[in-house]
Amino acid sequence: MSSNRNYSPLTIKLLFGSAGGRCSMCKTKIVLNATENDGVAQIGEIAHIIGSSEYGPRGDGNFPEDKLDDYENLILLCPSCHKKIDKQPNSYSPSGLHEIKSNHEKWVDEQLEVSNLEISSKELDRIIKNISSGDYESSFSFEEFEHIDVSDKIDKNDFSNQVKRFLDIGLMKTYEVKSFVTEMDKLDKNFINRLKSFFKVKYLELKEKYDDNDEIFLELWNYIKKDANSFIEEAAALSVLCYMFELCEVFEK
Known part of the structure; x- marks a missing residue:
């Protein structure tokens, strides 16, 4: 051996x-x-x-x-x-x-689930402002497209059970993320498109590097939650990623 x-x-x-x-x-x-x-x-x-x-x-x-x-x-x-x-x-x-x-x-999953309940605008503000600060305005033109059911999108991308667990946790908080992003977009009219563009750019960069969707998902999460000091910040980053997974063309449908 x-x-x-x-x-x-x-x-x-x-x-x-x-x-x-x-x-x-x-x-x-x-x-x-x-x-x-x-x-x-x-x-x-x-x-x-x-x-x-x-x-x-x-x-x-x-x-x-x-x-x-x-x-x-x-x-x-x-x-x-x-x-x-x-x-x-x-x-x-x-x-x-x-x-x-x-x-x-199981304990990690529980901590993320409990932390989901404690996510406030402070954590979302830190996470989202950090990743949307770049100049992505002209990177992509987003058009309306037909959404498919999230469960179908998860199956189509053939995620492992471990990543499916993270998706289940993060998707529980997407309504709060949507509300926060919508309010931010009222103050900055290009905010949502810039956020979408950031995720599209990072997704395509990672897709060039990795063949496995698990690896791409985990790399995106790691990038978003960098310098996280608590489960609340990690859960906030996960919820933002899952919201974008649901909202735009990261991980093709």
């Missing part, structure tokens, strides 16, 4: 997104915001549930080697917790780690 690491970029994004950028055991944030003296720092570590080596912690010579680096066999941890599970493998069995991972992801 090989000990080489071969995580796909999509696997890493799903792992970080589903874990909420936090250690799956102690819930410490593992993506540190930039400071006056340093840039953003990533201190998280990807740990194998079934060991990457047959002779290492939780090693299993019968486990398929080509599945070792799959999302299902990985858990996101801080350095301390990673060391803990590898130093005490009998206390942290594969089944126990799967349960820890599952419970943590």
Whole structure:
């Protein structure tokens, strides 16, 4: 059994997104915001549930080697917790780690859902102004087009269950996002078109780079929620993304 690491970029994004950028055991944030003296720092570590080596912690010579680096066999941890599970493998069995991972992801979903209820105009203002400040006015001409049902659009884009969970959460708040954007458009008559254009530009840039819609969705969310300091800000960014998913031609219908 090989000990080489071969995580796909999509696997890493799903792992970080589903874990909420936090250690799956102690819930410490593992993506540190930039400071006056340093840039953003990533201190998280990807740990194998079934060991990457047959002779290492939780090693299993019968486990398929080509599945070792799959999302299902990985858990996101801080350095301390990673060391803990590898130093005490009998206390942290594969089944126990799967349960820890599952419970943590459910906790992240719950935090996003609860935070959705607390989103105010302050969070939406910060998120939307940040992404609509560029000069996108003449990038695209938007015409009326026929909307399809959101569930049909989700199915058409073949999202994974993890991304579908995020969409379900974010779509619960799109009415509030729409109300906020509508009010902003009264003050700035080109606001909505500029916002649409921003998303279209970013979407097409990512579509050139990635083939998988999961990866594009997660990259868009990461871009919008950059420097987020709380689940409320992350939930606000998710709701804005889901509103634009519903409103305009990002992710073709």
